[in-house]
Each structure stands twice: as structure tokens, then as C-alpha cells.
Amino acid sequence: MASHELRTPLTALTLSADALAGLVDAHDTESVVRLSAAIGRQAQRLARLANRMLDASQIGAGELPIQPEEIDLAQLVRDVTGAFVGEVRRAGGDILVDAQGPVLGRWDPIRMEHVVNNLLDNAVKFGAHRPIEVGVHGHGGGATLTVRDHGNGFSRNPGDDVFGRFRRVFDERAFGGLGVGLHVVHEIVAAHGGTVSAGNAEGGGTIVVVDLPGADASRRGA
């Protein structure tokens, strides 16, 4: 499955590489710009897949190092979300961000970036090109991150099953994926001493809620 997941972005890169020289020779600037943009987006997608595979591998080996430092989670979410906006809007959707900052705390910025990436990748994939809502709020030194889509939601309440490794609660013939995204989210959040839940949102779609404790409670992962 991992190999399969890599092959679609590699197709975009391969075809673009094959065609670019000819397009440059033909001075077809518009096509060069379109392919260059696609290359950039697909390279980012490959990077996210690579991160997910590495995280899953480290979790599997029981070695998920967490290196907390003082960060503004709201800013991190705005930055990560910003990288998705172009892709989502091209597909007819949008991302609505409620991340009034700063939301300061001691969390691992790289791992938290992976958490947000994984949740947004899922929301884009299952969100049926409808608006995605992302929220970050601080409370008592901790923070709550929510990501909600307006897709079809779960056909049944998945409970904690959804966080298992290689768990798939959506039709495999309709949606690709490594089957480890939410598992990685769960393990990273747990390593920070936090919790994560996923279910159907009122009014449709899915909602994932990540609760991160403040510094005192998160020493487990430090």
C-alpha cells in the first residue's frame, strides 16, 4: 500500500519532468508554470507521506522521540493550513481557520506539524470538497485542536478502532492512504500526554478533537 500511495505523486513528477524541456523549448510559459506548481504540490505530498511512514516506523519500533519546546500552536496551525489552502481551493473547497493566537505551550513542533498535516490530509480526502474547519484554542496552559470536514462522515461510530494501525473505516476502493495517519496522530498526542477523539459531527462530516495538556501534564513525552 505504501508503494501504491507513492506512485500517484510520482506520476505527476515523472510526466512533468518528461514534458518540461519540450515546453521550455516551445516557450510555452503558461504550461511550464502549471507543471511547476504541480511539481511543488506533489513534492510536498510526497514529503508528508515520507514523514507519516517514518513516524509509523518509529512508533512500531517503540521509539518516538518527542522534543518539546516553547511554541505557538496557533501560528503552527496557520502555517501548516496555509500550505493546503491552494490545493483545497483548486478542488472547489476551502479551509476556515479559527486560530486566534498566541496559544503557547511546550510541544514538539515537528511532531505537531505532522499531527496537523495528517488531520488535514484526511479532511481533504474525505471532505467531499466542502469547507474544512480548523480551530485552536488555549486553556489553562493546554490547548484544543479541532479539525472538521463536511463529507459523508463515518457510516458507523468507529470508536477507538479508528486509531489502530492500518485501520480503515472508509471504502478502500474509493480512498487510498497508508492506513496509519490517525494512528500516528494518536501516538504523537499520547506521547505529549494528550488525548484524541474522532466521530461524526453534528450536521454531518467528521470531527477530530485533540486535547493537549500544559507543560506539567506532558512531562511523560519530554
Place this chain on the structure above:
Amino acid sequence: VDTTHRPVLVVDDDADILDVYSVVLEDAGYEVLTAGNGQEALERVRRPDGSNVSLILLDVMMPVMNGWEFLAQRSEDPKLRNIPVVVCTGDPRAFGHTPEGVAAVLQKPIGLDTLLAAIRRYGA
């Protein structure tokens, strides 16, 4: 675009893939139509001018209607049955063998030479 080529319909749920196919095939002289899933593809080829499509490049894993479901619908429709289909997939083993009515199965990643050769070979 060389108007002697009839259009190629590309079916994929990845907007970048549709864009890249469009650029490279239009550069090679083909008119390109796109659909984001099997349902959109059916609607496209069932339009009055749909039979003009020379070839369908079909992804497999898609929301709304996946490639397998599209092939099943196509096989029941005499108007669509004659349009050649080339399946583009990351996992050809998922088919076991080339499904009935499918001209070829290409494994991603697909290079430009392979893509153009398939279109020239199987395009009606």
C-alpha cells in the same frame, strides 16, 4: 491541438494529475477532457458528443464512483462499451488479470513515452 485527434478523457480524483495529463497531452496534440470520478466520467461520455471520445485513461481508487464501478457501468452500456479504456493504477495486481473490455493496465508512475504509446496504440 491537432484536430485530427479525437478527445482523450482522463478520469482521476487528483486535480494535479488531471492538470498534468492535460498539459502534456495537449502539448502532444490531443484534446483532453477531464472527470474527477467515475460518475462524472459516465455523465461526460453519455452526452450527445460523448461517443466522440477516442480513449479513456481511468484511475481506480476514486470517491463517489471508483474505477471498478465505472467499468461495470460501462460494460452494460452499448454506447460506451466501444470506447477503449486504459487503466492507470499504482497496483496492477489488484486486478489479477486485465479486466474484460480494458485495453491495457499501466502501472504508475507512468512516463510520457509510455502514455503516448498507449494512446496511439489503443485510441480509436
